Every structure is written in C-alpha cells, then in structure tokens.
Amino acid sequence: MLASDSKQDNKKVLTRDNMNPHVRAAEYAVRGELAIKSEKLKEELAQGISHPFKSVVACNIGNPQALNQKPITFFRQVASLVEYPDLLSDENAELTSKLYPSDAIARAKLLLKHIGSIGAYSHSQGIPQIREDVAKFISGRDGYPADASKIYLTQGASAGVQLTLQMIVEHSNVGIMIPIPQYPLYTATLAVLNAKPVPYYLDESKGWGLTTEELQRSFDEAAKSGIETRALVIINPGNPTGQCLTEENMRQIVDFCHTNKVILLADEVYQTNIYMPEERPFHSFKKVLKSMGSKYEGQELISYHSISKGMIGECGRRGGYFECEGMDTSILEEIYKISSISLCPNVQGQIMVDLMVNPPKKGDASYALYQKEYDAIYHSLVSRAKKLEDTFNSMEGYSCNSADGAMYLFPQIQLSKKAVAAAKEANKAPDQFYCLAMLDATGVCMVAGSGFGQVDGTAHFRSTFLPPPELFDEFCSSIKKFHNDFMNKYRD
Amino acid sequence: MLASDSKQDNKKVLTRDNMNPHVRAAEYAVRGELAIKSEKLKEELAQGISHPFKSVVACNIGNPQALNQKPITFFRQVASLVEYPDLLSDENAELTSKLYPSDAIARAKLLLKHIGSIGAYSHSQGIPQIREDVAKFISGRDGYPADASKIYLTQGASAGVQLTLQMIVEHSNVGIMIPIPQYPLYTATLAVLNAKPVPYYLDESKGWGLTTEELQRSFDEAAKSGIETRALVIINPGNPTGQCLTEENMRQIVDFCHTNKVILLADEVYQTNIYMPEERPFHSFKKVLKSMGSKYEGQELISYHSISKGMIGECGRRGGYFECEGMDTSILEEIYKISSISLCPNVQGQIMVDLMVNPPKKGDASYALYQKEYDAIYHSLVSRAKKLEDTFNSMEGYSCNSADGAMYLFPQIQLSKKAVAAAKEANKAPDQFYCLAMLDATGVCMVAGSGFGQVDGTAHFRSTFLPPPELFDEFCSSIKKFHNDFMNKYRD
Numbered sequence: 001m002l003a004s005d006s007k008q009d010n011k012k013v014l015t016r017d018n019m020n021p022h023v024r025a026a027e028y029a030v031r032g033e034l035a036i037k038s039e040k041l042k043e044e045l046a047q048g049i050s051h052p053f054k055s056v057v058a059c060n061i062g063n064p065q066a067l068n069q070k071p072i073t074f075f076r077q078v079a080s081l082v083e084y085p086d087l088l089s090d091e092n093a094e095l096t097s098k099l100y101p102s103d104a105i106a107r108a109k110l111l112l113k114h115i116g117s118i119g120a121y122s123h124s125q126g127i128p129q130i131r132e133d134v135a136k137f138i139s140g141r142d143g144y145p146a147d148a149s150k151i152y153l154t155q156g157a158s159a160g161v162q163l164t165l166q167m168i169v170e171h172s173n174v175g176i177m178i179p180i181p182q183y184p185l186y187t188a189t190l191a192v193l194n195a196k197p198v199p200y201y202l203d204e205s206k207g208w209g210l211t212t213e214e215l216q217r218s219f220d221e222a223a224k225s226g227i228e229t230r231a232l233v234i235i236n237p238g239n240p241t242g243q244c245l246t247e248e249n250m251r252q253i254v255d256f257c258h259t260n261k262v263i264l265l266a267d268e269v270y271q272t273n274i275y276m277p278e279e280r281p282f283h284s285f286k287k288v289l290k291s292m293g294s295k296y297e298g299q300e301l302i303s304y305h306s307i308s309k310g311m312i313g314e315c316g317r318r319g320g321y322f323e324c325e326g327m328d329t330s331i332l333e334e335i336y337k338i339s340s341i342s343l344c345p346n347v348q349g350q351i352m353v354d355l356m357v358n359p360p361k362k363g364d365a366s367y368a369l370y371q372k373e374y375d376a377i378y379h380s381l382v383s384r385a386k387k388l389e390d391t392f393n394s395m396e397g398y399s400c401n402s403a404d405g406a407m408y409l410f411p412q413i414q415l416s417k418k419a420v421a422a423a424k425e426a427n428k429a430p431d432q433f434y435c436l437a438m439l440d441a442t443g444v445c446m447v448a449g450s451g452f453g454q455v456d457g458t459a460h461f462r463s464t465f466l467p468p469p470e471l472f473d474e475f476c477s478s479i480k481k482f483h484n485d486f487m488n489k490y491r492d
Numbered sequence: 493m494l495a496s497d498s499k500q501d502n503k504k505v506l507t508r509d510n511m512n513p514h515v516r517a518a519e520y521a522v523r524g525e526l527a528i529k530s531e532k533l534k535e536e537l538a539q540g541i542s543h544p545f546k547s548v549v550a551c552n553i554g555n556p557q558a559l560n561q562k563p564i565t566f567f568r569q570v571a572s573l574v575e576y577p578d579l580l581s582d583e584n585a586e587l588t589s590k591l592y593p594s595d596a597i598a599r600a601k602l603l604l605k606h607i608g609s610i611g612a613y614s615h616s617q618g619i620p621q622i623r624e625d626v627a628k629f630i631s632g633r634d635g636y637p638a639d640a641s642k643i644y645l646t647q648g649a650s651a652g653v654q655l656t657l658q659m660i661v662e663h664s665n666v667g668i669m670i671p672i673p674q675y676p677l678y679t680a681t682l683a684v685l686n687a688k689p690v691p692y693y694l695d696e697s698k699g700w701g702l703t704t705e706e707l708q709r710s711f712d713e714a715a716k717s718g719i720e721t722r723a724l725v726i727i728n729p730g731n732p733t734g735q736c737l738t739e740e741n742m743r744q745i746v747d748f749c750h751t752n753k754v755i756l757l758a759d760e761v762y763q764t765n766i767y768m769p770e771e772r773p774f775h776s777f778k779k780v781l782k783s784m785g786s787k788y789e790g791q792e793l794i795s796y797h798s799i800s801k802g803m804i805g806e807c808g809r810r811g812g813y814f815e816c817e818g819m820d821t822s823i824l825e826e827i828y829k830i831s832s833i834s835l836c837p838n839v840q841g842q843i844m845v846d847l848m849v850n851p852p853k854k855g856d857a858s859y860a861l862y863q864k865e866y867d868a869i870y871h872s873l874v875s876r877a878k879k880l881e882d883t884f885n886s887m888e889g890y891s892c893n894s895a896d897g898a899m900y901l902f903p904q905i906q907l908s909k910k911a912v913a914a915a916k917e918a919n920k921a922p923d924q925f926y927c928l929a930m931l932d933a934t935g936v937c938m939v940a941g942s943g944f945g946q947v948d949g950t951a952h953f954r955s956t957f958l959p960p961p962e963l964f965d966e967f968c969s970s971i972k973k974f975h976n977d978f979m980n981k982y983r984d
Contacts, residue, residue, distance in 0.1 A: 016823065
C-alpha cells in the first residue's frame with residue numbers, strides 16, 4: 001500500500017505530455033539550443049574550465065549594452081533622478097547640480113509632476129502625458145496627426161505584438177501573414193495562440209525584396225486551404241534580413257492589405273537603424289498610408305516601436321509602444337481591458353519611451369553630449385555592419401546581402417555534401433550543425449537560419465554586428481579561421 | 493461603385509464580434525467601470541469642473557505610492573545608482589558619498605558587477621545572482637533549502653500567475669480551483685485561457701475560513717460535470733478578504749492537494765502584511781509542505797511573491813518571482829522557453845526583488861533608517877486597517893471581518909429593498925449601484941463585490957485602507973456621511 005502510494009507520487013500532475021500543447025509547440029531559436037549552450041560555456045569559463053576561446057560572444061540577440069555599448073548619458077541621468085527624488089530637494093540642490101545637468105533635473109521634475117512616484121501603478125494604457133509626447137513625436141516624424149488615446153505603452157514591442165495578435169486570433173483557422181525569414185517571436189506567438197502562420201517569402205536574390213505577387217500567392221494559397229487571413233506582419237527594417245522598404249513598395253503593400261481586407265501590423269522597431277539614409281531612408285507605414293488619400297481612409301494598421309533598438313539599446317528595461325490607426329473603437333476598449341489585467345507597463349520603461357521620443361534639443365544643456373553619443377554609436381554601427389558583410393563575402397561559400405538597416409546580417413552558406421551528411425549523422429539541421437561547431441571553436445553564438453525560416457535546402461544564420469569596436473577585428477578573424485577549418489574538414 | 497467601396501471600408505476587419513472570444517469574455521473589475529469613471533472624474537476636476545469632492549481617492553487598487561506612501565529610501569538609492577553608473581566613478585566618488593550612504597554604493601557596485609548594465613537583456617529566468625539571493629531568503633524564512641534553478645523572476649506576481657496557468661491549461665475542460673471571493677486576475681486569466689474556474693467558497697461567518705470539506709465538495713462537483721481539476725489557487729493572506737491561514741489549516745490543504753492530485757498555487761504576495769502576528773503569523777506553503785514529511789515529497793507547488801505589496805509597494809516597477817517545488821523537470825524547461833519568448837523581466841524590477849529579499853542588515857549604514865521607515869509604514873497600516881474596520885462596523889447594515897493581513901477590507905452591506913429596486917432600474921448589480929453612488933458623492937473609488945464573486949444575494953465591496961494617515965479620518969467620515977444619506981434616500 002505504501003509502495004503503491006509512493007509510486008503514484010512519482011507521477012506528476014503536470015508533465016510535457018499533458019501541458020498546454022500550444023505552449024509546447026512554440027519555438028524560439030534566439031534563446032534556444034545555441035543560446036542555452038553558450039550560457040553553459042560562459043559558466044564553465046567562469047569556473048576556470050578551459051575552452052579554445054577566452055569569452056563567449058553573444059551575437060544571437062540584439063543586446064547592445066551586453067556587448068559594452070554605453071547607454072545615452074542624458075537618459076540615464078533622468079532615470080537616476082526619478083528613482084531618488086530626494087536628489088531634487090532644495091537641501092540637495094547644490095550637490096545634485098554638480099552631478100546632473102540642468103535639463104536632466106528639469107525633465108525629472110516634470111516627469112515626477114505627472115507621475116507622482118515611479119513606484120505607483122500608472123494608467124494601464126501608459127502615463128497620459130507620455131502618450132501625448134509619443135503622439136507629438138509621431139506627428140512630427142510623419143507630418144500627419146497622431147492621437148494619444150490610440151497609443152498604448154508596453155513592456156517592449158514583443159509584449160505589444162503578443163497582445164495585439166491575441167486580440168485578432170478568433171479561432172484556429174485564423175491566418176497571419178509573416179515574412180520568411182521572420183523574427184521567431186511571430187511563429188512562437190502564433191503557436192501559443194494556435195493560429196496559422198501564412199508565410200510569404202522575401203527574395204534573397206533581390207536584396208530580400210518583397211513583391212505583392214508573392215503576397216497575393218501566399219494569401220490565395222492560404223484561402224484555398226480554408227484559412228481566413230486577418231493580418232499581415234511586415235518587419236521594416238527587416239529582422240533578420242536588414243532590408244529597408246521603398247516608399248513605392250510600401251504603397252503596394254498598403255494597397256494589398258486594403259484590397260484583401262487584412263490588418264497591417266508594422267514592426268518598426270529598427271526605424272532609426274538606417275545605414276543608407278540616402279538610398280533607403282525609413283518611412284513609417286502610418287505616413288505612407290496617410291499619404292495615399294481617402295480611398296485608404298480607415299485601413300487598420302498597428303505600428304510597434306521600442307526603446308530596445310536604435311542608438312538607445314535599453315533592452316533590459318522593457319519599454320515600447322504601439323499606435324492603432326483605423327481600428328474599431330470596440331477593439332481599442334478591449335485592448336485597454338486586457339492591458340489592465342496586467343495592471344501597467346513598468347514605469348521606468350515608460351519614462352525611457354518619453355526620453356526616446358523627446359530627447360535633448362538644440363540649446364539644451366545636454367544636447368551636445370547627446371548628439372555626440374548618438375552619432376558615435378550610429379557611425380560605429382554603420383562601419384561594423386560593412387566590415388562584417390565584407391568579411392562574410394570574402395569567405396568561401398558565403399553570400400551576404402548588405403544591411404540597409406536593423407542590427408543583423410543573414411548570410412547564406414553553401415555547405416559541402418560531407419558537412420550536410422555529418423549534420424544528418426548528428427541529427428541536426430545543417431545550419432544548426434555549423435553554428436554549434438562555430439560556438440565550440442570560437443565562443444561566438446549565432447542563430448541558425450532554420451530558426452527564422454528559409455527557402456528549403458538553403459542554409460543561413462543570423463549574426464548581430466554588435467561586438468564592441470575594439471574587439472571587432474578579432475571577432476571577424478575568429479569566424480574566418482573557424483570557417484576555413486570547417487570547410488577543410490568537410491571538403492567533398 | 494465608389495459608394496459601395498466606401499461602404500465596405502466602414503466594415504472593419506476586426507470588431508468585438510469577431511475578435512478572440514476568450515479575451516472578450518475576460519473581466520477585470522479592479523480597473524473596470526468604477527475605475528474608468530474615477531479616471532474621468534479626476535480629469536474633470538483637473539479641468540476645473542466642479543464635483544461634491546476635491547479629489548478622487550483610489551481605494552480600488554492596492555497602490556500605496558499613488559496615495560503618498562513614501563518608498564523605502566535605501567531601495568531607491570540603489571536603484572538610482574545603478575541607473576547612472578558614472579556616479580560610482582572615482583571622479584565623482586566624493587560628491588556621490590555626500591548624497592548616498594556607503595552601503596547603497598556598495599550594493600549598487602555589486603549588482604552592476606553581476607549585471608553589467610541594467611539596459612541589457614538578462615537571463616530569461618532572471619539574473620542568476622539575484623535568484624541565488626531569493627533562494628537564500630526563502631531558505632532563511634522557511635528553514636528548508638531552496639534552489640535558484642527553480643526560481644523564476646517575473647514582471648510582478650500577476651505575470652507569474654498568467655505564465656504558470658498558461659502552462660497548466662491543456663484543454664477547455666481543465667479546471668482550476670479558486671476561492672470565492674477571489675482576486676479577479678484569476679477569473680480573467682482563466683477566461684483568456686478558456687479553462688474552467690472551479691469555485692470554492694470562503695466562509696464569511698467564520699472570518700473567511702476555509703474548510704477541506706468545502707474544497708472536496710467543489711472538486712467533486714467539478715469532477716461530476718467532467719472537469720479535470722489540475723490545480724488549486726490559495727491566496728494567503730487573502731485578497732480581497734484579508735484572512736491569514738493557520739498552519740493546521742494549511743496542512744489540511746496540502747493533504748487535500750496530495751490526495752486529489754492537484755498542483756497547489758500559493759499566491760503569497762501579502763506575506764509581510766500581517767496585522768496579528770501573534771495569533772495569525774504568516775507561514776509559507778513551502779515550509780508547511782516540507783514539514784509534513786516524506787509522504788508529501790514531490791507534491792507540486794508554485795509560490796508567488798511580489799515587490800508591489802508589503803511595506804515596499806513598488807507596484808509600478810513590475811517585479812516579483814515564483815518558486816517551483818516538486819515540478820517535473822520537463823515543465824521547468826518549458827517555463828524557461830516560454831519566458832525566453834518575452835526575453836526577460838525588466839531589470840530594475842529584478843533589482844528591487846534583490847533588495848526586498850536582502851535588505852540592510854544590523855550594522856549597515858542604512859539599517860536604522862530602513863527599519864524606521866519599514867516600521868512606520870507597518871504600524872500605520874495596522875492602525876488604518878483597524879480604523880476602517882471600526883468605521884464600517886459602526887455603520888447601519890454593515891458587517892466587516894477584521895483583516896489578519898493584506899491591504900483590504902471586504903465588508904458586507906445589507907441594502908434595502910428600495911435600493912435593490914433602484915439598482916435594478918439602473919441595470920446595475922446592487923453593490924455596483926452602491927459603489928457608483930459612493931464615487932459620485934465622495935470621489936472614493938471602491939470595487940463592488942460582484943467583481944470578486946460572493947454568495948448569491950449578498951452585497952460587498954473591497955476597499956484598501958491605503959489613503960494617507962493625515963487624510964484618513966476625513967476619508968472615513970466621508971464614507972459614513974454618504975452611507976447615511978444613501979440609507980435615508982432608499983429606506984424601505
């Protein structure tokens with residue numbers, strides 16, 4: 001009797017076999033097998049276990065401050081002051097003024113006037129005055145008005161994407177069009193929601209270009225198999241692909257959405273990571289839609305932005321927003337309701353959104369330093385993107401499009417038959433096998449293309465170009481050396 | 493043709509009618525009709541529109557810092573320093589040491605050593621060293637070991653509850669036992685997940701007591717209607733009810749879970765809000781389970797904690813953790829995976845968890861101030877809880893249990909037939925009608941009992957006792973005056 005009791009005890013109520021099957025089905029390669037292995041290697045290095053490299057370089061994720069990018073000083077000064085309002089008291093004024101510039105002090109006071117305490121729950125949609133500042137930013141950027149009541153502050157763009165997709169998915173036959181390659185947040189979220197990803201392919205041979213013919217093919221094929229496509233996700237600038245859409249192309253996409261009655265979901269988190277501003281400037285979908293006249297009035301569009309990317313890179317803080325355009329009022333209310341269940345986005349993240357959309361201006365005490373820091377990060381990103389692209393394109397079997405924007409390159413590699421066979425032997429996709437070998441040899445962690453989706457039979461990986469400038473050459477040459485060794489080892 | 497086009501345009505792709513029906517079904521009264529109306533009143537007051545009150549008092553939500561509770565100084569000093577690490581440079585050392593105590597400086601340096609930058613994504617499960625500190629705190633509190641690898645940092649306890657419930661719900665016939673009255677996060681989350689709430693009732697006549705007979709009745713009735721009950725939610729100390737469980741009662745609950753093969757979900761966010769520490773001290777379910785011996789070894793338990801409550805009240809920061817005990821390894825891995833899709837909990841929230849579990853100790857520079865602030869908030873909460881309870885119990889038709897813990901009272905009101913009829917006329921539940929009338933007359937925002945669940949035919953509301961001490965008497969007398977007028981108006 002006791003023995004049987006105890007045997008029963010070993011059977012858990014909850015196991016992978018009987019858990020939520022949609023959660024089980026979700027995959028997120030950016031923090032998958034390669035990332036988990038890289039964490040383990042990092043721990044081993046810290047314990048003194050020897051490896052062929054001195055440190056792990058996390059190129060699997062766009063996490064600039066983890067790779068020593070310095071935060072924008074003004075932003076952090078304001079964040080520091082709102083944390084400890086005693087610094088703003090008359091008693092401390094003199095000391096504080098020696099450590100903080102006058103505009104940071106003024107901004108902190110203004111924010112605290114609106115917020116009260118950053119330790120209090122805010123309005124579930126985000127602090128009203130910060131949403132007003134976001135609206136001003138959008139209308140300044142686009143030349144068309146924006147409405148604070150249609151802006152929702154979030155814990156990063158990912159949270160906004162998850163929340164809005166959750167609204168849209170009525171049943172398991174709802175389809176959401178996503179680019180291939182895509183950022184795996186989308187497939188993971190759709191898996192959890194038990195909705196159908198409707199893939200459309202970006203054309204690698206045309207710099208990851210996007211045609212409405214391909215959009216229509218994708219939509220029509222889905223319709224034929226009974227899928228009701230409700231929305232189209234565009235990532236612009238692209239992740240993992242780095243392309244930046246032309247205005248003409250964007251108009252075609254808006255027209256496609258309008259004709260086919262789908263909501264446009266515009267992931268624009270890399271809008272300031274633009275590396276060819278002359279040939280390929282950033283245009284927001286909001287602006288393009290508004291410029292297309294009354295025929296398109298009322299087209300449903302949700303645009304996402306984040307404090308994690310750009311020159312800010314405040315990923316760990318979890319802040320962002322989305323703007324709803326043309327959405328039904330009943331849906332805006334439902335978005336508020338669902339946001340309220342999670343109470344509010346963290347207030348420090350909200351403050352950073354405010355700083356992002358309203359940075360120091362000409363004449364402000366911090367303007368010169370802000371501009372200097374911003375430009376230095378920007379130019380360094382431009383040069384690192386180019387250097388890594390050149391490195392890749394100099395390597396046997398590689399071909400790599402240049403990055404118009406974002407933080408990644410997504411090179412294609414031609415692997416030998418022998419390498420493909422070895423991968424099969426190891427029960428890995430060829431690109432996963434290649435990336436695991438690279439991690440073992442160099443400590444560099446990439447994400448294999450299979451995690452993003454790619455044309456069948458091709459092999460890619462995504463790499464950030466975020467390793468710090470002073471270590472960048474070493475980073476490039478370690479990849480190059482690894483690749484030569486790998487090619488020699490598996491030469492047909 | 494154009495007219496028809498334009499007509500078509502008015503039909504939105506997404507409306508309340510075809511959105512996710514489970515999201516539509518969710519209700520969250522804490523920020524529902526009353527809260528939305530109170531926000532509107534606040535705006536109107538700001539615009540100079542006259543009302544019978546000078547300010548809106550938000551008693552609908554446990555949000556201490558919004559009602560002027562001062563944050564713990566040491567915690568904010570550390571948070572301020574990690575935001576702006578330049579303060580820690582040799583160059584600024586002298587000035588910084590005049591504004592910040594030595595232990596805050598040391599702690600900030602230690603945290604930054606572990607974290608790098610608070611603007612970087614952290615480990616998806618939470619910063620390893622902070623999880624180690626949480627494990628130390630738990631083992632110190634309970635006298636049983638805790639394992640950092642089974643602790644997950646979250647964006648507040650709500651996020652942890654949502655994440656773990658999401659893991660458990662395999663299909664729409666999975667049931668989760670919840671107390672009635674309950675905190676509406678639970679019913680809202682179960683609605684979104686399309687799972688079955690399995691209600692068990694707390695006995696108001698016995699100080700909101702909980703019997704295993706009632707648990708078994710609830711479980712058996714659900715089983716009869718084909719529901720597979722997988723987990724039991726306990727909120728201890730209770731929300732909205734404020735009761736604190738005895739150790740004996742907790743043992744019975746653990747035994748119930750073990751016998752009936754259900755996971756125990758222990759919401760312990762109010763564990764330091766204990767107002768009768770002699771008669772009703774807090775015991776964690778982890779400790780009670782561990783003390784029950786080998787028969788119960790392996791019982792699945794998830795315990796939640798938060799930085800939003802206690803004497804800390806850092807709600808807006810969104811931080812917390814949950815600890816898994818006895819869960820299958822495959823589930824721990826799946827929890828990590830699903831956490832990684834959202835990248836990481838915000839790092840400032842993680843730091844506040846570290847400070848909560850590892851506050852200044854005897855001998856530290858900040859110990860005296862920390863203890864003074866902590867005790868002042870605690871004693872003030874004790875006295876305000878008592879004062880509000882006495883006020884309620886002095887009022888015609890009220891009966892109110894005392895709060896052993898938490899931040900709320902949940903009085904029952906006997907409303908006259910005339911009042912019930914007037915409510916029906918207005919198409920409102922009687923308690924909602926009463927609370928709306930109170931808001932209109934006094935600016936005090938409560939949440940009606942129907943938002944939490946209550947025995948049919950009874951009327952309650954939840955009120956925090958958080959209005960600031962200096963305004964507390966005025967707050968109590970305004971409710972009292974409103975209630976007299978209301979009773980006179982609707983006397984049978």
